Amino acid sequence: TPEGRISLRFEGGSSHPRTAFAQTATGFLILKALHEQILRFEAKGMVKRMEYWEFLRPIFDGQGRFAGIIAIHRHTMEIQAFLGKSVVMATGGLGRIYGTSTNSLLSTGIAASRMVQHGAYFCNGEFIQFHPTAVPLKGAKMLLLSESIRGEGGRVWTWRDGKKWYFLEEWFPEYGNLAPRDMTSRAIFKVIHQMSIHLEGQEAVYLDITHLPRKKIEISLGDILQKYHHLTGQDPYQNPMKVRPAMHYSMGGLWVDEKQATSIPGVFAAGEVEFQYHGANRLGGNSLMACLFGGKEAGLSLVEWVEGQEIKNNLASMEIHPILEEEKKILEELKNREGRENPYLILKELQENMMNKVGLVREKEGLIKAVEKIQELEERLYHLRICDPSDFCNETLLFARGLKDMIRLAHIIAKGALMREESRGGHFRSDFPHRRDGKFLKTTVAKWTEEGPAFWYEEVDTRWIEPAPRKHQEPLAS
Numbered sequence: 001t002p003e004g005r006i007s008l009r010f011e012g013g014s015s016h017p018r019t020a021f022a023q024t025a026t027g028f029l030i031l032k033a034l035h036e037q038i039l040r041f042e043a044k045g046m047v048k049r050m051e052y053w054e055f056l057r058p059i060f061d062g063q064g065r066f067a068g069i070i071a072i073h074r075h076t077m078e079i080q081a082f083l084g085k086s087v088v089m090a091t092g093g094l095g096r097i098y099g100t101s102t103n104s105l106l107s108t109g110i111a112a113s114r115m116v117q118h119g120a121y122f123c124n125g126e127f128i129q130f131h132p133t134a135v136p137l138k139g140a141k142m143l144l145l146s147e148s149i150r151g152e153g154g155r156v157w158t159w160r161d162g163k164k165w166y167f168l169e170e171w172f173p174e175y176g177n178l179a180p181r182d183m184t185s186r187a188i189f190k191v192i193h194q195m196s197i198h199l200e201g202q203e204a205v206y207l208d209i210t211h212l213p214r215k216k217i218e219i220s221l222g223d224i225l226q227k228y229h230h231l232t233g234q235d236p237y238q239n240p241m242k243v244r245p246a247m248h249y250s251m252g253g254l255w256v257d258e259k260q261a262t263s264i265p266g267v268f269a270a271g272e273v274e275f276q277y278h279g280a281n282r283l284g285g286n287s288l289m290a291c292l293f294g295g296k297e298a299g300l301s302l303v304e305w306v307e308g309q310e311i312k313n314n315l316a317s318m319e320i321h322p323i324l325e326e327e328k329k330i331l332e333e334l335k336n337r338e339g340r341e342n343p344y345l346i347l348k349e350l351q352e353n354m355m356n357k358v359g360l361v362r363e364k365e366g367l368i369k370a371v372e373k374i375q376e377l378e379e380r381l382y383h384l385r386i387c388d389p390s391d392f393c394n395e396t397l398l399f400a401r402g403l404k405d406m407i408r409l410a411h412i413i414a415k416g417a418l419m420r421e422e423s424r425g426g427h428f429r430s431d432f433p434h435r436r437d438g439k440f441l442k443t444t445v446a447k448w449t450e451e452g453p454a455f456w457y458e459e460v461d462t463r464w465i466e467p468a469p470r471k472h473q474e475p476l477a478s
């Protein structure tokens with residue numbers, strides 16, 4: 001604030017303002033501050049940046065401890081080993097597995113999947129957060145209209161019997177337009193899909209700020225509203241914005257302990273790629289909290305781990321050469337496949353499958369079909385054709401190399417959703433619409449085996465917070 005205090009605002013599910021912000025540029029400013037720190041440490045020779053390298057797989061020493069990674073340079077296509085005693089996975093979420101997502105196209109889950117296929121455990125994959133207010137953009141990711149718009153007074157409505165119907169305010173009197181994200185998304189789902197109320201034939205509801213004083217809103221939300229105006233051609237100060245839910249965040253991720261250590265000795269994880277802070281749901285603002293806190297913890301744990309190790313990795317004793325050759329062979333073989341399958345169309349089918357059957361609302365038959373479809377898609381990968389033979393910047397080849405990893409992570413998500421016969425946070429089963437703490441107050445843990453994913457459950461630590469029933473009426477329960 002101008003007085004030097006921290007500005008706080010409401011986000012969904014909060015009963016008082018608790019989220020620090022800097023107008024609508026909070027993420028940008030965090031990145032800027034982090035980037036400045038990297039430059040500072042780089043100038044001192046303490047940090048070395050390796051840009052455009054894509055992680056392909058971990059390597060291990062003779063005792064199964066992490067000993068480095070194999071990575072490929074996305075421009076030169078050079079494959080190289082980077083030896084080290086430890087690594088922090090900070091590779092983000094998996095939105096691209098779901099087509100209709102607010103995530104960056106780089107949020108593929110590929111890196112996490114590769115770690116899982118080399119022994120890391122993956123937890124709670126079925127808990128996927130849908131953000132209620134996103135705007136479809138042609139041929140690209142969805143534009144997120146942040147919860148802060150409702151935090152500043154934006155209202156959600158649709159037409160009913162010729163009148164504006166503020167259904168969130170009617171269904172969630174305690175929270176109004178700022179009910180928790182999962183509830184709000186399902187309320188919009190109910191209006192659009194069960195009550196079949198559309199806007200000019202579009203599956204959407206209105207997010208409206210036209211009643212708010214423009215000068216005030218321009219200061220707090222100007223950036224995002226300008227972006228909306230620019231991308232859609234609609235002036236949000238004059239016309240309500242058309243929005244609908246989109247996949248936004250993965251609460252699931254790599255299994256870690258309180259030191260951010262994964263199940264592979266020497267491998268740590270922080271940020272959206274790990275599972276531990278949000279349970280089945282996530283409050284707005286808490287991802288960045290988890291990134292900052294988890295990142296710091298992971299760094300400290302890594303130092304502790306490295307100092308306690310006496311392994312000395314060197315190329316000769318590690319026999320890296322065969323692993324590098326194997327990785328090169330995988331790419332060559334992929335490039336020379338002479339099938340008829342287009343990798344981009346396979347991803348499209350995967351995304352539709354995940355959206356329609358493992359999306360906001362799930363049920364047994366759909367989930368069984370989703371798992372079958374995923375298995376079919378993996379088999380079809382044997383018949384890929386990569387039309388780009390180039391040895392430089394071959395995006396298609398890299399994309400195809402990662403497709404299997406996305407499909408396998410999707411398998412873990414869908415199977416976990418099938419097994420969890422209850423509804424909790426970001427996982428809603430229309431055939432089991434209630435929470436079943438007796439059976440499922442548990443963390444789902446998966447590991448990858450030759451037969452596919454294998455699952456078990458871990459107890460949730462409820463020592464500090466007793467689970468309580470939710471107070472709000474579930475929109476899809478009636």
Ligand SMILES: Cc1cc2nc3c(=O)[nH]c(=O)nc-3n(C[C@H](O)[C@H](O)[C@H](O)COP(=O)(O)OP(=O)(O)OC[C@H]3O[C@@H](n4cnc5c(N)ncnc54)[C@H](O)[C@@H]3O)c2cc1C
Nearest residue numbers: 054055090091092102103106111144271272285286287288
């Ligand atoms: C539109 C939008 C708005 C959001 N707003 C908020 C908010 O207001 N508050 C909040 O708390 N959260 C918010 N979130 C969520 C939050 O931004 C993310 O969860 C968080 O940024 C994830 O950070 P991360 O560092 O874990 O991963 P990312 O920031 O996604 O970084 C992952 C990095 O890993 C790289 N990578 C991936 N795979 C590989 C590989 N194989 N090899 C090498 N590198 C790889 C990627 O290129 C990327 O640079 C928002 C998310 C979105 C999409």
